[in-house]
Amino acid sequence: MRSEATRGWLVISAPLLYALLLLIGPIIVILANSFWTQDYLTIDRTFTLDNYRAALGEPIYRDLLFRSLKVSAIVSVVTVILAYPVAYFISFHGGRAKGLWIFIITVPFWTGYLLRILSWKVILGYKGVLNSALLGLGVISEPLETLLYSLNAVIITLAHSWAAFAILPIYVSLEKLDRTLLEAAADLGQGPIRQFLRVTLPLTLPGVIAALLIVMIPTVGDYVTPKLVGGKDGVMIANAIQVQFGKASNWPLGAALAVTTMIIVSMSAALMVLALQLFRRLMK
Amino acid sequence: MINISNVGRRYGTFVALEDIDLQIKAGEFFSLLGPSGCGKTTLLRLIGGFDVPSSGSISIDGAPMSGVPANHRPTNMVFQSYAIFPHLNVAENVAFGLNILNLTKAEKQARVDEALSRVRLVGLGSRMGSQLSGGQRQRVALARALVMKPKVLLLDEPLSALDKKLREEMQVELRQLQQDIGITFVLVTHDQYEALAMSDRIAVMFDGKIAQIAKPQEIYQNPTSRRVADFLGGMNFLETANMRLLGENVVADVAGFGTIANKRRGDEMIDPAKATLGIRPERLRIQWEDEKAKNEISGKVLSRHYFGEVTNLVVQVEGQPRPLSVVETNDFGADGIPVGSLVRIAYDEDAFVLMKE
Ligand SMILES: Nc1ncnc2c1ncn2[C@@H]1O[C@H](COP(=O)(O)OP(=O)(O)OP(=O)(O)O)[C@@H](O)[C@H]1O
Ligand SMILES: [Mg+2]
Numbered sequence: 001m002r003s004e005a006t007r008g009w010l011v012i013s014a015p016l017l018y019a020l021l022l023l024i025g026p027i028i029v030i031l032a033n034s035f036w037t038q039d040y041l042t043i044d045r046t047f048t049l050d051n052y053r054a055a056l057g058e059p060i061y062r063d064l065l066f067r068s069l070k071v072s073a074i075v076s077v078v079t080v081i082l083a084y085p086v087a088y089f090i091s092f093h094g095g096r097a098k099g100l101w102i103f104i105i106t107v108p109f110w111t112g113y114l115l116r117i118l119s120w121k122v123i124l125g126y127k128g129v130l131n132s133a134l135l136g137l138g139v140i141s142e143p144l145e146t147l148l149y150s151l152n153a154v155i156i157t158l159a160h161s162w163a164a165f166a167i168l169p170i171y172v173s174l175e176k177l178d179r180t181l182l183e184a185a186a187d188l189g190q191g192p193i194r195q196f197l198r199v200t201l202p203l204t205l206p207g208v209i210a211a212l213l214i215v216m217i218p219t220v221g222d223y224v225t226p227k228l229v230g231g232k233d234g235v236m237i238a239n240a241i242q243v244q245f246g247k248a249s250n251w252p253l254g255a256a257l258a259v260t261t262m263i264i265v266s267m268s269a270a271l272m273v274l275a276l277q278l279f280r281r282l283m284k
Numbered sequence: 285m286i287n288i289s290n291v292g293r294r295y296g297t298f299v300a301l302e303d304i305d306l307q308i309k310a311g312e313f314f315s316l317l318g319p320s321g322c323g324k325t326t327l328l329r330l331i332g333g334f335d336v337p338s339s340g341s342i343s344i345d346g347a348p349m350s351g352v353p354a355n356h357r358p359t360n361m362v363f364q365s366y367a368i369f370p371h372l373n374v375a376e377n378v379a380f381g382l383n384i385l386n387l388t389k390a391e392k393q394a395r396v397d398e399a400l401s402r403v404r405l406v407g408l409g410s411r412m413g414s415q416l417s418g419g420q421r422q423r424v425a426l427a428r429a430l431v432m433k434p435k436v437l438l439l440d441e442p443l444s445a446l447d448k449k450l451r452e453e454m455q456v457e458l459r460q461l462q463q464d465i466g467i468t469f470v471l472v473t474h475d476q477y478e479a480l481a482m483s484d485r486i487a488v489m490f491d492g493k494i495a496q497i498a499k500p501q502e503i504y505q506n507p508t509s510r511r512v513a514d515f516l517g518g519m520n521f522l523e524t525a526n527m528r529l530l531g532e533n534v535v536a537d538v539a540g541f542g543t544i545a546n547k548r549r550g551d552e553m554i555d556p557a558k559a560t561l562g563i564r565p566e567r568l569r570i571q572w573e574d575e576k577a578k579n580e581i582s583g584k585v586l587s588r589h590y591f592g593e594v595t596n597l598v599v600q601v602e603g604q605p606r607p608l609s610v611v612e613t614n615d616f617g618a619d620g621i622p623v624g625s626l627v628r629i630a631y632d633e634d635a636f637v638l639m640k641e
Binding site: 188198199202 | 332333334353354355356359360361363365367369370371380381383384385428429432
């Protein structure tokens with residue numbers, strides 16, 4: 001037993017070490033930086049909490065962080081709400097073509113992330129596909145300017161980018177659902193909606209939570225999408241962090257912003273999981 | 285109560301059920317018995333509304349069931365896999381269907397308590413569905429269905445996942461329960477002993493068709509076909525010659541046994557060319573040396589198969605082409621009758637079974 005465990009650790013030791021170095025190393029660097037001070041070109045290594053004071057106190061950073069959380073929360077919820085029916089359809093009505101459907105869903109990933117964002121620019125732009133179509137149909141008389149370079153554009157683009165990552169965990173949890181449980185619910189007088197709310201949803205909640213986290217955590221830190229389609233209203237906290245590490249060249253402040261964001265994201269993720277568990281209890 | 289007329293179910297070209305005609309009475313304990321794959325579950329699912337017949341119709345309590353989904357039928361089912369909701373505890377599982385009944389909280393609680401005590405699960409109400417043993421899951425599934433007070437309870441091999449001891453206990457218990465509450469039970473099983481021990485009537489099925497419907501004693505003692513006889517316990521099929529109708533009797537020359545007359549039952553049509561004569565192993569008695577019976581044959585013991593309470597002897601009887609199976613009781617000593625012995629075997633004249641086909 002013991003030697004078995006030892007052997008297991010031995011087998012994974014190399015990749016584990018590699019992963020730990022790449023994970024913990026940067027975190028230590030960031031943490032250390034966040035307690036230092038930028039002094040023009042040098043770093044003053046005396047301990048200080050000034051960076052955190054700035055990160056949490058300055059309205060601009062607070063607003064950006066709040067906006068990022070809002071965007072990632074909206075994106076993850078929107079993505080999951082759109083992904084659930086897709087996963088449900090594939091799992092329940094995919095028949096023999098299930099594999100094909102899953103394959104089709106991953107097709108967009110054959111193109112680069114940037115290309116996908118740029119294609120949304122083409123769709124949402126002032127003379128873009130959507131405006132042209134709406135104009136052509138006579139729904140609007142002038143192109144909508146709010147489509148591109150807005151928070152909405154960021155949300156739409158991110159939701160599309162992460163759709164497959166939300167569909168897959170939900171699909172897996174639906175596949176694991178024992179279908180006789182639904183028959184049992186029907187047998188006990190429950191119609192289709194009650195079957196869904198009392199059996200399917202609670203039992204696939206782990207997939208939903210996984211999907212929410214998978215979408216939410218990376219979107220908080222995304223800075224490419226806001227930069228390309230967000231305009232000035234779509235700037236998010238990661239853009240500010242990027243500026244501190246780049247143009248502004250204030251690593252300590254950037255680090256403090258990053259750490260603050262990380263902690264707040266973890267806390268909101270935990271809060272969300274707890275809220276869903278509570279919802280599950282109430283659903284009974 | 286349940287009226288099944290001319291029901292068929294096809295999957296593509298495969299015929300899972302064909303021309304099923306069946307009337308199940310109110311308050312009856314009815315069993316569907318047959319080998320694996322004969323369509324028992326399919327038929328039960330048609331009654332429960334989980335599947336739709338390709339042809340024919342089903343009515344329950346006079347109401348036609350076509351177009352009525354499972355959640356609106358007066359039936360409840362105990363699934364083969366039990367289908368206990370893993371995210372709910374025992375009490376919540378049992379109360380699952382009560383929301384549709386417009387009960388007050390106190391009434392609900394009372395019903396759940398009653399159902400739990402009926403299946404002897406009192407005190408386990410807060411145990412999670414995913415943490416139960418096989419026997420407990422079976423009881424929860426039963427309580428969950430009974431709490432709905434259905435007109436018909438459908439049970440799909442409810443005992444097959446239990447060990448032999450518990451299974452036999454539960455057979456008695458289920459039968460007792462059915463007698464107490466007096467609702468109709470339709471049980472699916474492939475276990476002949478289970479069907480014989482519990483049922484008021486049994487339908488034996490093969491290949492999607494019903495072969496015989498009768499009371500347990502009737503079906504065991506007077507199976508209408510070789511297949512039914514063979515499926516329910518052992519049967520020695522005898523080699524006969526010159527089978528003929530003679531007044532009330534069917535008469536045949538049975539090699540080794542002589543001429544045997546078998547009384548025809550009722551107005552049954554018997555075609556002597558197709559009929560088969562047989563005798564159950566337990567109706568053949570090994571004779572002690574000093575014993576002398578009116579009807580006797582003799583043979584040589586070829587092999588012994590020990591089952592504990594009895595031993596099965598395979599005996600080659602003079603005249604019969606196939607060896608016969610004979611039951612030896614334990615009063616023949618610890619080691620019983622050795623292989624190779626010559627034995628005399630007694631039988632009663634009314635022990636023979638005439639099968640139409
Ligand atoms: N959905 C289906 N599609 C195709 N064939 C099916 C389907 N369901 C059942 N069958 C076939 O119908 C036949 C009867 O199945 P059924 O489940 O009723 O058998 P059963 O008598 O309950 O057997 P067991 O004792 O093994 O449970 C089987 O041959 C099975 O393969
Ligand atoms: Mg079955």
